[in-house]
Amino acid sequence: MTDQRHLAEVDAAMAGLIAADAERQRTSIHLIASENFTSRAVMQASGSVFTNKYSEGYPGRRYYEGCAVVDQMEDLARDRAKSLFGAEHANVQPHSGAQANMGTYFSLLDPGDVVLGMRLDQGGHLTHGSHVNFSGMLYRFEAYGVDPSTERVDMDEVRKVALSVRPKMIVAGFSAYSRILDWEAFRGIADEVGALLMVDAAHIIGLVAGGAHPSPIPYAHVTTATTHKALRGPRGGLILCEERFGADIDKGVFPNAQGGALNNQIAAKAVAFHEASTDEYRAYTAQIVANASAMADSMTADGIRIVSGGTDNHLFLMDLRSIDDDLTGRDAARLLDTVGITVNFNTIPFDPRPPFKATGLRIGLPAATTCGMKEDEVRRVGTLVARALRGRGDEAEMAAVAGEVAELASAFQPYPVDFPGHV
Ligand SMILES: Cc1ncc(COP(=O)(O)O)c(C=O)c1O
Incomplete structure (x- = not known):
């Protein structure tokens, strides 16, 4: 018969890594447009x-x-x-x-x-x-x-x-x-x-x-x-x-x-x-689009330029020049990671920078929506993104943003607190 012991007993190193990523997934706000959280059944x-x-x-x-x-x-x-x-x-x-x-x-x-x-x-x-x-x-x-x-x-x-x-x-x-x-x-x-x-x-x-x-x-x-x-x-x-x-x-x-x-x-x-194929899933996708739109609109109202002026789907691109001409996408993405917001940097159309620096951030809402966030929460996330990018260098402001991110993330989690990261 195959070894029936649990992963943690067989391979503590790998179990530890899985648990660490489950913790990362539970404690951050995820805005990578191509990522999501699967159900237990899918896993x-x-x-x-x-x-x-x-x-x-x-x-x-x-x-x-x-x-x-x-x-x-x-x-x-x-x-x-x-x-x-x-x-x-x-x-x-x-x-x-x-x-x-x-x-x-x-x-x-x-x-x-x-x-x-x-x-x-x-x-x-x-x-x-x-x-x-x-x-x-x-x-x-x-x-x-x-x-x-x-x-x-x-x-x-x-x-x-x-x-x-x-x-x-x-x-x-x-x-x-x-x-x-x-x-x-x-x-x-x-x-x-x-x-x-x-x-x-x-x-x-x-x-x-x-x-x-x-x-x-x-x-x-x-x-x-x-x-x-x-x-x-x-x-x-x-x-x-x-x-x-x-x-x-x-x-x-x-x-x-x-x-x-x-x-x-x-x-x-x-x-x-x-x-x-369920009604619940249909409502979920409508909420993704509503969330993307709400977040893009509130960022626009906050003075951030969104490529093409907004979004009709689940994602949008921020033009970082509207925050600071010298801020690259790569630096902005790394900075957000330090306060618990995960995004990816991306070129924007006619980008003056090469792809590995880029001038944009790609923001996507499928994962945050799976965690239960609605328009009010994603607008708050948008404000936190802007505060982190504008307040970089100000340690007190960055700590305050990280605190608010942690609080929001803990209120909107993809998996139960005791989930070990595998089923
Ligand atoms: C438009 C498009 N096509 C293809 C792919 C490739 O998918 P995969 O990463 O699963 O190979 C992606 C991935 O992001 C994509 O955005």
């Missing part, structure tokens, strides 16, 4: 015996025996994903968002093909053609960006670039953009130039699931996503597509991009899809 499935099973292939077509139960489990996950998003086909095997994109590119593109995506320094993602990523190494990515005056994606500009570069695929989606993209217009441009439309919905898929954001599914040939952001599932990827692309997409994931599926993660994705 249980992720930590289940499905971690033991090899199952290369897909339900009914496996390269291993003993997959009857795994087949039912993956079918349940696929069916739930299809029903939650109204999609014809779902692939739940991508290990991550990057691999969902890799599987999609492998299935629908040939090396050297032209692809049009959003500029990384204006909100796009590494997998949309960065030269340090496989996407930029294998394909000829061209880019569209945001309009300098509105800081929004201008569909006339996207069309102009598409007509000039004639891509085989257009990628719509982002990691740091606070507005709603016009999926229908993207599809219109794709049809006009004879391109496929891939929507990378990694950031917004949770909002889509809860009805708090327009769905790209009816317009995109293929939609890729992560399951661990607002969707509140385990770390992982997901691909949704029209039935006619299903077989190619499946092949693009396995065997093109990956080997054996992470069955424990797929089980946990299925639990997350189930949770995301």
